[in-house]
Amino acid sequence: MKKYLIIGSGFSGSVLAQQLCENNIVHVVEERSHIGGNCYTEKDAETGITLHQYGPHIFNTDNVEVWNYIQQFCEMVPFINRVKSIYQNQVYSLPINLHTINQFFKKDFSPKEAKSFIESLSDTSIDVPQNFEEQALKFVGKDLYKAFFYGYTKKQWGCEPSELPASILKRLPVRFNYNDNYYAMPLQGIPRNGYTEIFEKMLNHPNITVTLNKKLTAEEIDFSEYDHVFYSGPIDAYFDYKYGRLGYRTVFFEKFTDEGDFQGNAVINYADQETPHTRIHEHKHFTPWEEHDKTVYFKEFSKETDEKDIPYYPKRLQGDMEMLEKYFEEKDKLSNITFIGRLATYRYMDMHHVIAEALETAKQFQ
Template sequence: MKKYLIIGSGFSGSVLAQQLCENNIIHVVEERSHIGGNCYTEKDPETGITLHQYGPHIFNTDNVEVWNYIQQFCEMVPFINRVKSVYQNQVYSLPINLHTINQFFQKDFSPKEARSFIESLSDTSIEVPKNFEEQALKFVGKDLYKAFFHGYTKKQWGCEPTELPASILKRLPVRFNYNDNYYAMPLQGIPRNGYTEIFEKMLDHPNITVTLNKKITAEEIDFSEYDHVFYSGPIDAYFDYKYGRLGYRTVFFEKFTDEGDFQGNAVINYADQEIPHTRIHEHKHFTPWEDHEQTVYFKEFSKETEENDIPYYPKRLQGDIEMLEKYSEEKDKLSNITFIGRLATYRYMDMHHVIAEALETAKRFR
């Protein structure tokens, strides 16, 4: 039997552990006090509501293999994320759809009329968008860009939209019908009992040992003790930030408890730049199959990641990409270690991408 060290117990680490444990000894090390990474959920002791402690996670994918795999460890209840956005005291539907367009411009367009109208607003002088702002102006024109993207983006990313890559906006569709499903993926849901149950089942095996509250640095790893090491933490942290810190945005929350229903929806964005929070999520709406007299909601704020913060979203500005190349060169010099997951590869990855990557990686080490 081989002996593997897995650093991190999010989806990358937990899927690897589950896939490799039958014929190998697995030691999972986690620096936090719980397993599951940013997907960790727990019951609120006051209200009994399941809380997504690090922000909302709605599982959505077009990968049937991943969908079937995850359901070995939970009952995935269908869930449609219908996001709203508040701009200048009006509530709109996101992503931008026919309802949004008609409401915003006070029209009653048909799908064809709306498409032609939006095309007429497009900045045709932009042939190949060089950044987020140009992509938006070419996509929806200046009015919708200003309303739904400009202020929100500055709050979320902490920089001018002109500094961000155009690729960020390519994930946001415009629909010329009344479909207000935030995601376009065919398979969408939330685990009935929360995400933590998934990680508990994945790591429940006699060949798997989990150590919590332990942070491992490169200097502390004794490679001779393990046949291979899998690392899912930040790549710059592994190399002790020798070339500097890669840019990440992090989020923090203000928690509120109230009676009844606070906002009537799971997620509402706040697009005005003057409002400091980016969105409010009300967690009982993520489990509509449950009945709660009270409610818990979180105001979410975004800021630059500092030394003791949890990194969330890689910024991938030009300086970050240049720094990443240096870290990647260092990584390529190493043997006996695999860097896996969002932080270790410095990429934006949804849950299903992370799981698919871990499943594929595990095939090489069975």
């Protein structure tokens, strides 16, 4: 029987713990006061509404293995995320689809007509897009880019879209039909009782010990006590920022409680630069199978991550990637430790990517 230390209790750490605990001793250390990382949910004391405390999480995947795995720990209720965007006092559907195009340009295009029209707006001088802005201009042209991407992106990332990699925009399709499902994945849902139940069940095993409210630095880890260590925190923090801090954006929220229904939808983006928040999420709409007289909604704001903030989104600008190479070189010198998850590998990863990576990693140590 081996002994493993896992730092972090989000999906990376919790899946690893669940997979490794049967014939091993597992100690999970979490710096926050709760398990589940940014996927943590809890019932609002006043309204009884399940709150996504760190922002909306809609599980979506094309990985059947991951879909089947997660349902061992919850009932996944089908859920379609139909995001809206407000630009200059008009409400539009996202991703950009045939309804968005016709509404924005005051047309009644058929799919073929819309496709030809959007192609005519494309910046044909851009062969291979080198950044976010070029990717958008090549895909949808100047007007749609300015309306739905420029202001929102600048607020979200805190820099000009031309400074961001083109890969960020590849997650946002353009559709020439009336499909307003935000995600293209075939399997989509939200756990009936919230995400926290999943983590509680994953970590509920006599061979798993969980320690909350404890932040372990590299110097504090006693490697002699464990057969292997798994680290899911920020890679630059592990090395005490010896080459500098990697760029992350973080988000923070203003919470409001109201009667009835505030906005009639789970998520509405605010595309105008002049509006300080990036979006509003109204949490009762994530559980349409429930009925609530009151409502809770969060205004979401984006900012640069400082020492006291929780990092959310890796920026991956050129300077970040050069710094990351140095941290990877340090990591590769180490033995007996595996860096796993979004923060430790400095990649944007959805929940299903994180789970798949953890399942694959666990196979090497079972």
